[in-house]
Amino acid sequence: MSIENAPPPLSRMAFSLREVGELTGICRSVLYRDIKEGKLRAVKHGGRTLVLRCDLENYVNSFVPIAPKPPRPESADNTFPPQAVEGVEEHGLPNGRRRRGRRKARTMQRELRP
Numbered sequence: 001m002s003i004e005n006a007p008p009p010l011s012r013m014a015f016s017l018r019e020v021g022e023l024t025g026i027c028r029s030v031l032y033r034d035i036k037e038g039k040l041r042a043v044k045h046g047g048r049t050l051v052l053r054c055d056l057e058n059y060v061n062s063f064v065p066i067a068p069k070p071p072r073p074e075s076a077d078n079t080f081p082p083q084a085v086e087g088v089e090e091h092g093l094p095n096g097r098r099r100r101g102r103r104k105a106r107t108m109q110r111e112l113r114p
Contacts, residue, residue: 012053013052013053014043014045014050014051014052014053015050015051015053015056016048016049016050016051017031017032017042017049017051020051020056023056024056024060031051034059035049039059039062040055040056040059041055041058041059042055
């Protein structure tokens with residue numbers, strides 16, 4: 001059967017786990033785990049594991065929707081002004097020095113030793 005004559009995907013009665021994964025975006029290992037836990041009902045036909053269309057629809061409908069986040073309150077309390085620490089400049093190192101690579105930092109430590 002060519003692609004043009006193929007029936008729409010959900011008009012079929014049963015799907016393999018590979019097809020269920022392609023339709024839902026869920027990997028086969030998660031589908032097998034959900035079958036084992038009883039979240040997804042599957043049947044065997046010969047050596048194939050199949051999921052019936054009605055069971056697939058029930059499985060997808062059982063997913064918990066994500067609740068929208070409430071809007072953040074707009075207030076000045078959410079902003080924290082930077083606090084000046086004596087002897088430490090903007091970059092977190094004394095005297096305004098910036099962080100350097102590991103090798104440079106080690107040589108600087110040697111130079112600073114008494």
